[in-house]
Amino acid sequence: APIIVWFRSDLRLSDNPALHAATEAGSPVVCLYVHEKPQHDLRPPQGAALWWQHGSLANLNQSLKKHGGCLHALAGHAGEIVEALAETVGARGVYWNRRYDPAGRDVDTRIKTRLRERGRVVESFNASLLHEPWTILNRAGSPFRVFTPYWAEGLRQGDPESPLPGPKKIQFASLPGPLAERFRYPAGLDPDPQDPDWAATMRELRPRGEEGAQQRLEAFLDEGLNGYADNRDRLDRQATSRLSPYLRFGNISVRQIWHAMVARQHAGALKAMNRDIEKFKSELGWREFSYSLLYHAPALHRQNIQPSFDAMPWRRDKAALQAWQRGRTGYPVVDAAMRELWATGSMHNRARMIVGSFLVKHLLIDWREGESWFWNTLVDADPANNPASWQWVAGTGANAAPYFRILNPILQGEKFDPDGAYVKRWLPELAKLPGGVVHHPWTASAVELHDAGISLGDDYPHPIVDHDAARKRALATWKSMRGS
Ligand code: FAD
Numbered sequence: 001a002p003i004i005v006w007f008r009s010d011l012r013l014s015d016n017p018a019l020h021a022a023t024e025a026g027s028p029v030v031c032l033y034v035h036e037k038p039q040h041d042l043r044p045p046q047g048a049a050l051w052w053q054h055g056s057l058a059n060l061n062q063s064l065k066k067h068g069g070c071l072h073a074l075a076g077h078a079g080e081i082v083e084a085l086a087e088t089v090g091a092r093g094v095y096w097n098r099r100y101d102p103a104g105r106d107v108d109t110r111i112k113t114r115l116r117e118r119g120r121v122v123e124s125f126n127a128s129l130l131h132e133p134w135t136i137l138n139r140a141g142s143p144f145r146v147f148t149p150y151w152a153e154g155l156r157q158g159d160p161e162s163p164l165p166g167p168k169k170i171q172f173a174s175l176p177g178p179l180a181e182r183f184r185y186p187a188g189l190d191p192d193p194q195d196p197d198w199a200a201t202m203r204e205l206r207p208r209g210e211e212g213a214q215q216r217l218e219a220f221l222d223e224g225l226n227g228y229a230d231n232r233d234r235l236d237r238q239a240t241s242r243l244s245p246y247l248r249f250g251n252i253s254v255r256q257i258w259h260a261m262v263a264r265q266h267a268g269a270l271k272a273m274n275r276d277i278e279k280f281k282s283e284l285g286w287r288e289f290s291y292s293l294l295y296h297a298p299a300l301h302r303q304n305i306q307p308s309f310d311a312m313p314w315r316r317d318k319a320a321l322q323a324w325q326r327g328r329t330g331y332p333v334v335d336a337a338m339r340e341l342w343a344t345g346s347m348h349n350r351a352r353m354i355v356g357s358f359l360v361k362h363l364l365i366d367w368r369e370g371e372s373w374f375w376n377t378l379v380d381a382d383p384a385n386n387p388a389s390w391q392w393v394a395g396t397g398a399n400a401a402p403y404f405r406i407l408n409p410i411l412q413g414e415k416f417d418p419d420g421a422y423v424k425r426w427l428p429e430l431a432k433l434p435g436g437v438v439h440h441p442w443t444a445s446a447v448e449l450h451d452a453g454i455s456l457g458d459d460y461p462h463p464i465v466d467h468d469a470a471r472k473r474a475l476a477t478w479k480s481m482r483g484s
Contacts, residue, residue: 001092002173003027003121006034006082007071008104010097010127010250011056012210013063014166017125018095027092028173031064032085033057035075035189041103041299043383047376048345049248051199052208054192056249059209061185069172072183079111086120088179093121097250100133100291101383102298128247130160130254130288133295143296145398150292151285159262163255202345202379206242213252216243221264226271229279233350235333235413235422240349241280244380247287254284290388293398301371301387304396309481312396314366323464324359325373327426330463332439333413334358336426343426345379350416356393357407361474362465367394395478403478406471413439429459 003022010016022029036044045053061071074081086094094115099105112122126132136153137143144150175183193199206212220241231239246252258281264270265277294300304310323329327338337351347355352374359370371390375381391397395405417423420438424431430438432452437444441456442463454460 001027001090002030004030004032004082004086004089004091004094006032006078006094006096007060008033008096008099008250009248010253011053011060012213012251012253013060013067014210015127015163015253015256016097016166016250017127017164018097018123019167019170020164021123021125022095023167023170025093028171029069030085030089030091030173030175031060031069031071032082032183033060033071033073033185034078034081035073035187036078036107037076039077039103041101041302042107043101043103043301043375045381047381048199048202048379049245049375049381051192051202052245052345052379053249054186054189055208056251057185059211059251063210064170064172067167067170067172069170071185072175072180073185073187074183075187075189078107079114082111083114085183086115087118089173089175091120093123095123095125097127098124100129100295102295127253128250129291130154130258130284131157133292136288136292143292144289147286147289150289151282154285154288155281160255160258163253163259199345201343205344205346208245208249208251210251213243213246216241216246217252217257217260221261221270225261225276225280226273228272228276232279232283233416235337235348235350235417236419242346244382244385245346248380248382248385254287258284287385290382290384293388294384297398300384300391301375302368305391305398306396309394309396312366312481313364313477315364317363317365320363320464321359321365321369323461324355324363324365324370328461328464329358330442330461331358331409331413332420332423332427332430332441333409333417336423339426341374341377345377347378350412352389353393354407354409354412356390357405358409360394361406361478362409362467362470364474364477367391367396403481404475406474408467408471410440410467427460429454 003025005019005022010018013019036042038044057071064070082094099108115122131154136150138149206216220243224239224241228239231237243252243257247254261277297305324338327335327342329335334355337347337355341347356370359365360367367390371387374386388397395403413423420435423438430441433441433444433454434448437448441454441460449456456462
């Protein structure tokens with residue numbers, strides 16, 4: 001009798017514990033993907049992330065074909081689909097790799113119970129984290145609310161287990177004709193937009209799937225990691241790994257990244273310094289921490305971790321929200337980042353912090369508006385990292401940044417994009433401005449504006465809020481929240 005391997009955010013063959021265990025068990029396998037429907041807190045990917053997911057599924061299907069099988073897929077409710085398929089093929093068991101969002105876990109628990117009642121084996125595995133969220137706890141046995149002690153405990157537990165090799169041979173179960181037809185990938189969903197082809201730039205930037213992930217990792221270990229600690233905040237340099245969408249959809253596992261880096265370090269084959277390596281590890285640690293928050297805070301994308309912020313007087317300002325979304329706030333570094341996001345589905349971490357702070361603090365718009373825009377536009381839109389980071393930026397979260405931390409978009413631009421190269425790349429209308437004024441074009445002289453061919457207010461907007469006034473308003477508002 002076959003074993004069904006239910007793929008979710010683990011779209012790879014190597015270091016895939018569920019697939020590995022199923023092939024080792026000696027049973028033929030049925031590889032399944034379910035396009036789940038959104039319901040209550042269950043949040044299937046949208047927009048750009050959905051596009052990334054489609055590419056990853058197509059890649060997985062190709063890899064399975066090379067092994068003589070294929071991916072089966074269907075859209076609908078996971079419970080109904082998995083249970084019905086298990087019944088129809090007389091499955092011995094169903095294996096999957098765990099997910100950590102509470103709504104997804106509820107679905108999985110219900111399926112597990114019903115399958116077991118029918119005598120089927122259900123096995124679940126950790127494929128996406130260094131540490132299971134319930135294994136990193138403080139002395140009182142509670143989850144950490146602050147990153148530094150959380151990560152100290154994570155490091156204390158040592159290196160994660162070694163990654164598993166990819167399967168040498170997979171024995172596939174064959175589905176009867178009509179069933180195979182019904183479950184044929186992509187199961188009625190159009191994987192790539194054509195008209196309009198809004199993903200063209202994203203497609204050019206990087207290949208989706210397992211091989212693309214491995215190439216990106218190799219390139220980063222060869223070139224990018226060296227100097228990471230110093231350069232990672234620079235907007236005008238590509239100094240980070242750009243692995244996030246691959247990690248999000250499991251085209252690569254964090255264990256594979258960790259062990260590839262450590263193995264090279266031990267072999268003396270890394271140019272990078274220890275501080276680069278430790279810094280990079282700690283960024284992977286932030287991802288773990290976000291997952292721990294998601295696991296322990298059921299509605300991370302909906303509810304303030306600190307309930308006192310429920311009384312926050314957020315402003316409902318559609319025009320300001322739209323200006324932010326379209327990159328027309330009049331603050332060049334904010335606008336460049338928002339346009340980069342729209343064009344590429346990606347945004348530098350420093351830029352995410354700047355635009356997040358601007359939306360929440362300068363515009364006093366609810367962080368959930370930002371979270372939801374990112375959820376639709378980022379290729380790496382992640383159920384843990386996205387809401388956890390937004391709550392961090394807004395100061396409503398666990399590891400809240402001090403409330404008086406209001407990033408100044410002018411100084412941030414000057415510090416992390418000193419020549420204005422990043423801004424000029426994404427705002428071509430400012431390309432001819434002298435570097436000295438590019439982060440605050442309203443201070444340019446009439447001659448400078450004329451020479452650069454810009455009419456402020458027409459070609460590029462005036463700032464939609466005054467920085468000093470917005471800063472004062474935010475300080476007063478956050479202060480009152482702290483008091484409440
Ligand atoms: P690198 O610097 O190379 O880091 C390596 C990996 O570590 C990343 O791929 C990512 O998995 C993890 N990581 C790095 N920084 C963080 C962080 N601050 N928090 C959690 N994990 C981190 N990251 C997402 O993956 N998905 C999101 O939806 C997301 N939304 C964000 C929203 C906001 C408002 C902010 C401030 C940050 C968000 N991040 C998110 C975190 C971070 O910006 C991205 O992970 C990072 O920019 C990805 O680029 P990279 O792969 O080159 O990162």
